[in-house]
Amino acid sequence: MNAPQTVTPAASDLSLDNVAAVVGIGQSDWRADYKSVREGGKPTDSYGYGAVSFRRALEDAGIQKSDVDGLIVGSPTSFERASELYGVTPRWGLQADSSQAIVAAMMAIKAGFCEVVALVYGNDQRSAKVQYGGPQAMGGGANLSYVYHAPFGLTSQGALYAMMQRRHMELTGATEADLGQVAVGQRAWAGHNPAAIMKDRPLSLDDYLSSPYIAEPLHLHDYCLINDGGVALIIMEKSRARRQGRKPVTIKTAFRYDLHGGSTTLRPRLMDFYHTGHKVVSEKVYNAVGFGPRDVDAVLVYDSFSCHIPFALEGFGFCGIGESGAFMRETGIGPGGKLPVNTHGGHLSESYMQGWAHQTEAVRQLRGEAGLNVPNCRNIQYISDVVGRVYSIIYGVD
Amino acid sequence: MAGPRLYSPFDKTMWESVAEGKMKIQRCEECGTYRYPPGACCPNCLSTEMQWEEISGTGKVLSWITYHKQYLPAYPAPTTVVAAMLDEGEILITNIDHAETKDLAVDRPIRVIYGDHPDGYRIPRFTLADGPAS
Ligand SMILES: [Zn+2]
Numbered sequence: 329m330n331a332p333q334t335v336t337p338a339a340s341d342l343s344l345d346n347v348a349a350v351v352g353i354g355q356s357d358w359r360a361d362y363k364s365v366r367e368g369g370k371p372t373d374s375y376g377y378g379a380v381s382f383r384r385a386l387e388d389a390g391i392q393k394s395d396v397d398g399l400i401v402g403s404p405t406s407f408e409r410a411s412e413l414y415g416v417t418p419r420w421g422l423q424a425d426s427s428q429a430i431v432a433a434m435m436a437i438k439a440g441f442c443e444v445v446a447l448v449y450g451n452d453q454r455s456a457k458v459q460y461g462g463p464q465a466m467g468g469g470a471n472l473s474y475v476y477h478a479p480f481g482l483t484s485q486g487a488l489y490a491m492m493q494r495r496h497m498e499l500t501g502a503t504e505a506d507l508g509q510v511a512v513g514q515r516a517w518a519g520h521n522p523a524a525i526m527k528d529r530p531l532s533l534d535d536y537l538s539s540p541y542i543a544e545p546l547h548l549h550d551y552c553l554i555n556d557g558g559v560a561l562i563i564m565e566k567s568r569a570r571r572q573g574r575k576p577v578t579i580k581t582a583f584r585y586d587l588h589g590g591s592t593t594l595r596p597r598l599m600d601f602y603h604t605g606h607k608v609v610s611e612k613v614y615n616a617v618g619f620g621p622r623d624v625d626a627v628l629v630y631d632s633f634s635c636h637i638p639f640a641l642e643g644f645g646f647c648g649i650g651e652s653g654a655f656m657r658e659t660g661i662g663p664g665g666k667l668p669v670n671t672h673g674g675h676l677s678e679s680y681m682q683g684w685a686h687q688t689e690a691v692r693q694l695r696g697e698a699g700l701n702v703p704n705c706r707n708i709q710y711i712s713d714v715v716g717r718v719y720s721i722i723y724g725v726d
Numbered sequence: 727m728a729g730p731r732l733y734s735p736f737d738k739t740m741w742e743s744v745a746e747g748k749m750k751i752q753r754c755e756e757c758g759t760y761r762y763p764p765g766a767c768c769p770n771c772l773s774t775e776m777q778w779e780e781i782s783g784t785g786k787v788l789s790w791i792t793y794h795k796q797y798l799p800a801y802p803a804p805t806t807v808v809a810a811m812l813d814e815g816e817i818l819i820t821n822i823d824h825a826e827t828k829d830l831a832v833d834r835p836i837r838v839i840y841g842d843h844p845d846g847y848r849i850p851r852f853t854l855a856d857g858p859a860s
Contacts, residue, residue, distance in 0.1 A: 462797045472733060476763055479730040479849055480820035481801045487791055491809055495789035498832045541794040592763055593817035598788050598809055 344434040345616050348445075349569035349576035350723070352389025352562035353688040355523065356380040356450075358679040362525050362555045365455045374404040375413050377558030378450030382414060385560035390573055391444065396562075398442030400429045402449030402684065410448060418442065426683030427630075427712050427719035431582050433563040443565045449684040450558035460485055460554070471715050472592040486551055489633040490543035492597045497545060499650065502638070504545055506653030508536040510634035510669075511549040511676055513662030518673025520663065521699030525553055526677040550634040552675035559684035561691070575725065577691045580707070581616035582721040583609045591716050605718030606643025606711075613720045617707070621646045624722070625705040626668040626693055628686040630712030631675045637661070640711045641669075644720070668702045683712055690723040729847050736764030739778060741847065747840045749850045750778040751816060762816040783838035784855060785812040790822070790830050800844045808852050810836050822852040829854055 356377045364371050372380075378401065386393055393414075399421040401410040407423045420441035424432055426449070433445040458466050461484025467474045473488060482488075496502055515531035518524035531549060539548040569576035585608040587596035596602055614620045621627075621644055629640045638652035646667060647655035661669035672678045672689040679685055690708040692698040710721040730741055736752065740763075743750035752761050754768035755775040767774050790808040793801065806827045809819045818838070822830070835855035843849050 463799070472763065475731075476733060477807075477819045478798060479800075479843060479847075480807065480851075481793075481798065481805055482807045482819050483797045487793070487807070490791040491789045491807075494791055495832065498789070541792070544792040544794060546791075589769065590817065593819060594809060595817055598817070 343616075344431075344438050345581045346578055347566060348434045348437045348563050349566045349578045350561055350687070350691050351564050351569045351572050351574050351576050352385040352387075352391070352560075353691050354381040354384025354386070354388055354560045355679075355681075355685065355688060356556075356558040358523055358555060358557045359525055359527070361557060362454070365556055370452075370455045371556065372452070373456075374450040374452045374558075375410060376450065377452065377556060378402070378405060378410065378448040378560065379414060379558075381450065381558035381560035382446060382448045385446070385562050388574070389562040391562065395444050396446045398433065398436055398445035400424055400432055400445060400447045402426070402429070402451065402682070404449075404451045404453070414448065416446065425714070426681075426687060427584070427710075427714075427717070427721065430563070430579065430687060430721055431584065431719070434579055434582060437563070437565045443568055445563045447561040447563065447684075448558070449560065449681065451682065452556045453680075454554050454556045458554075461487070473594060473715075476592050484543065486546055486633055487543040488594060488597065489635050490546040491594060492601060492639065493635040494545050495598055496601065496635070496638070500653070502650075502653035504537060504547070505533060506656060507545075507550065507634055507638065508533050508547075509656040509661060510631070510637045511536050511547075513656075513660075513665065514631070514670045514674045515549075515677045516662040517668075517671050517700065518677035521672050521678055524673040524678040524699070525555060526673060546633065546635070549676070552632045553677070553680045555680055557679055557681055559681045559688055561684075561687060575695060577694045578724050578726065580722045580724045581613050582719065583612040583616075584717060584719045585609050587716040587718065596716050601639045601643065602713045602716065602718055603639075603643040603649070605713060605716070606640065609718050609720045610644040613709070613722055617722050617724070619707070621709075624707050624709045626671050626702045626708050628670055628672075628690055628708060628710045629674070630683045630686065630710075630714055631670060632680075632714070634676060636713070637669060640713065644709075644711060663700055671698060671700065671702060683714075686710055687721075694723055694725045729845070730843075733763070734765060736766065740764050743778065743780070744840070744850055745848050747848070748780045749783070749838065750780050751814070752776045753779045760814045760816050762818065781818075781838065782813045785810040785818070785836055787830055787832055787834045787836055788817065789832070790827070792824070792827055806830075808836065810852060818850070820849065820851055822854075826854055
């Protein structure tokens with residue numbers, strides 16, 4: 329018996345579940361900056377919006393900048409330049425989108441690379457006139473689907489979702505009024521959110537249906553806002569977070585599954601609505617937390633376009649495949665509905681912070697500090713499936 | 727003359743075939759898998775050996791959209807774009823005469839025709855294979 333024994337590590341040793349917690353959040357003044365930019369102003373640049381948010385997140389967490397030993401920045405800013413400008417000397421860090429940023433923070437903390445990670449996002453997309461469609465569409469270098477079909481007439485990310493929505497309507501009988509539940513519901517949530525850009529602009533279903541089409545079947549109100557702004561979060565190793573004083577919000581679990589086969593010609597969108605990824609990720613995260621879609625108190629969905637919501641509700645099992653129209657109408661996803669969805673107003677009505685403000689809304693709801701609090705909120709699920717990267721993160725409070 | 731933007735060296739061969747009115751796509755020489763848009767290797771077996779095959783030009787409608795806002799100089803609104811599954815099993819996305827929009831439906835047969843882009847090159851387009859709906 330001298331042979332070395334194979335030791336299989338316990339599953340908990342590999343798991344990122346319950347390792348990290350959010351202890352601080354901050355954001356820039358979206359409403360004021362939106363107004364300023366519309367009047368031709370340039371309040372600051374992406375780094376500046378990040379700095380405003382970072383400072384507020386540090387204050388919220390009750391820590392000093394010198395306590396930060398990990399830094400993750402959003403995709404509009406350089407990691408190196410942000411480290412320089414923000415005066416932090418991280419032991420570890422990178423640039424990431426919002427979902428990957430949360431997962432990367434969990435990984436780095438678990439691996440012992442750092443204990444206090446600042447996640448800082450700033451984006452001057454409106455004042456910098458970033459183009460999401462047309463000859464100069466952004467993102468084409470990484471995602472060929474954004475640019476490849478321009479000679480044939482297809483451009484803009486909204487058009488790709490319009491293609492999905494048309495097929496979904498044809499296959500399931502869903503109507504434009506069904507989809508309108510999303511824009512109307514989120515606008516109603518935004519009406520309670522003092523930070524929401526569309527706070528004072530109520531939207532009825534009739535308003536929605538009579539608004540112009542952009543890429544039919546999508547209407548103007550199915551499209552996200554384009555605005556400048558920033559968001560920041562402070563994430564800590566959980567036992568340290570408990571000693572910090574502020575009630576920590578635990579990142580209970582997260583998972584990812586990618587679908588890129590045939591993605592330039594929209595195969596995973598049109599043939600699958602990304603449901604293969606939704607299924608794998610939902611099984612994984614619901615198993616990890618020991619409950620299912622019926623037990624989450626609210627769901628936050630990355631909503632560059634409204635139809636993200638019905639596709640996610642179907643894929644994650646909130647309703648059956650093809651049943652999202654009836655589900656949204658009958659269950660209700662707005663204030664007072666049985667399934668609160670995008671309780672901040674989301675990208676459509678609060679602020680287009682590319683998923684980052686969905687993370688801070690999860691924290692607000694679980695702290696009871698949201699614009700309109702979901703009663704007895706214990707667990708919140710975040711879902712995103714941008715360009716075939718399906719993620720879900722479940723946040724909770726003990 | 728501005729041609730279509732080339733995203734890989736392989737795009738050039740495809741656009742040359744389109745200019746001849748016989749659009750070709752790549753097919754893996756080792757495993758027979760088609761691929762579009764053109765690229766360096768086979769997504770199934772990673773082989774870089776391939777041949778160019780003319781498409782049958784027939785397929786079925788998967789989805790479509792109509793722009794009511796103009797994004798591209800060559801395509802004033804309203805303009806309709808269709809995604810179709812070619813008989814080869816590859817998806818092709820291009821436009822159709824806007825007047826045919828009202829007759830579109832999922833799975834309706836379409837066929838490829840060739841038209842002119844205002845920038846001075848030819849493109850494959852769609853038309854309904856069985857004429858307008860009765
Ligand atoms: Zn092959």
